[in-house]
Amino acid sequence: MGISKTYEGNYSEYVAAKAAWIEAQRMAWEKQQKEINHTKDMINRLSAGASSGRASSAEKKLEKLQDENSVEKPFEHKPIKFRFPALERSGNTVVMIKNLAFEYDGNVLFKKANLMIERGEKLAVIGPNGCGKSTLLRLIMGYEEPTHGQVQLGEHNVIPNYFEQNQAEVLDLDKTVLETVEMAAENWRIDDIKGLLGRCNFKADMLNRKVAFLSGGEKARLAFCKFMVTPSTLLVLDEPTNHLDIPSKELLEEAIREYRGTVIAVSHDRYFLRQIVNRVVEVKDGMLWDYVGDYNYYLENNLEARKRELEREEELEAKAPKVKAKSKMSKAEKELRKKQKATSFQQSQAKTRVSKNAKRWN
Incomplete structure (x- = not known):
C-alpha cells in the first residue's frame, strides 16, 4: 500500500510480529471509531440551546480525532482458501x-x-x-x-500432476493468460479462475494478454496457476x-x-x-x-x-546485518529532536484536557 515497515528478526519472527502489530492496530482503530461515534452523538445532543458551546468543543475534538490523531485501519489481505481439485482416491x-x-x-x-x-x-x-x-x-x-x-x-x-523446474518454458505462447488456465481446469467457474489469477498477482487488465508478452516471473506464476487447477x-x-x-x-x-x-x-x-x-x-x-x-x-x-x-x-x-551503535547527533539534530518532543508533549496534554472535559460534561 505504498508504505514500508521494518521488522527485526528472521522470517518466522516477522510473521508473528506482523500479526501482533495488525491486531494491536486494529484494536486501536476500533477504539477510536467508538470514540468518534460517541463524540458525534454528543454533538447531536448538545448542538441546540444552551449547550451549543459544549457542542463546539466536542466538534474540535472530533476534528482532531479524524485528522491529527487519526489511527489508520490496518490493511489485511482478504484470505482466499484454495484446494486442489478433488478426484476419487487412488489405490494404496x-x-x-x-x-x-x-x-x-x-x-x-x-x-x-x-x-x-x-x-x-x-x-x-x-x-x-x-x-x-x-x-x-x-x-x-x-x-x-x-x-x-x-x-x-x-x-x-x-x-500424476508434474511441476517441472522449467514449467514456464513449455507454456503455449499464443494463448492468453486466462485461456492457459481455463484449458487446464475442469469444472471450474470462470470467476474462481480469475480469483486464483488475482491471488497470484494477475490484474484484470492482464487476463487477455498473450503468454508471449509476459516476463519470466509472470510466466512462472502462470505455470503455477495452471498446475494448481489440474x-x-x-x-x-x-x-x-x-x-x-x-x-x-x-x-x-x-x-x-x-x-x-x-x-x-x-x-x-x-x-x-x-x-x-x-x-x-x-x-x-x-x-x-x-x-x-x-x-x-x-x-x-x-x-x-x-x-x-x-x-x-x-x-x-554471520551474513546477517549487525545493529550499529547509534551515532552522535549533531547540534541541529538535537534541537530538532527537542522540538519534536515538546510538540508531542503539548499534543498529549491537550488531548488529556479534552478527555477530562468530555468526561465532566457527561
Whole structure:
C-alpha cells in the first residue's frame, strides 16, 4: 500500500510480529471509531440551546480525532482458501521402485535403489546438487527409462500432476493468460479462475494478454496457476517455490497440507519442506535412504545432516546485518529532536484536557 515497515528478526519472527502489530492496530482503530461515534452523538445532543458551546468543543475534538490523531485501519489481505481439485482416491500403492539402476553419461546416479510410496504420504526428496533428485522424479513420471530395475506407478487411479523446474518454458505462447488456465481446469467457474489469477498477482487488465508478452516471473506464476487447477491424485514437484513470491508459496503450502492425495517434492526450501512433508528420502551414494518422519525427524536421526544445518544457520547468522551503535547527533539534530518532543508533549496534554472535559460534561 505504498508504505514500508521494518521488522527485526528472521522470517518466522516477522510473521508473528506482523500479526501482533495488525491486531494491536486494529484494536486501536476500533477504539477510536467508538470514540468518534460517541463524540458525534454528543454533538447531536448538545448542538441546540444552551449547550451549543459544549457542542463546539466536542466538534474540535472530533476534528482532531479524524485528522491529527487519526489511527489508520490496518490493511489485511482478504484470505482466499484454495484446494486442489478433488478426484476419487487412488489405490494404496502409489509408486513402487525396485532395484533401480540408472546411468547418465557414464555417471551412476542409482544402483539397486528401492522405495515404496503409499497413498496420502507427503514425501521430500533431498540431497546435494547432481545426486539425481530431478532424475528420480522424471523416472517416476516415465520421462526416463531405468538402466536396470523398475519404476512403476500404482495401478488404481494414480493420476500424476508434474511441476517441472522449467514449467514456464513449455507454456503455449499464443494463448492468453486466462485461456492457459481455463484449458487446464475442469469444472471450474470462470470467476474462481480469475480469483486464483488475482491471488497470484494477475490484474484484470492482464487476463487477455498473450503468454508471449509476459516476463519470466509472470510466466512462472502462470505455470503455477495452471498446475494448481489440474486434477490429480499424485503431485510431483521439482523445486516448485523457486520463482514464486511469498503469498504464492503460502497458498501452495496450505493447499498441499489440505491435499488428500500423495505428494513427492524436491526442494532446497527447508521452510517449505517443514510445512508440508511427513516423510524424507535422502539420495546418497546411489541409494535412497528412508526417514519415516517429518524434516525435523530427519535432522534428529541424521547427525551429518544436523551438522550441515547448524553450519548453514551459523553462516546465515554471520551474513546477517549487525545493529550499529547509534551515532552522535549533531547540534541541529538535537534541537530538532527537542522540538519534536515538546510538540508531542503539548499534543498529549491537550488531548488529556479534552478527555477530562468530555468526561465532566457527561
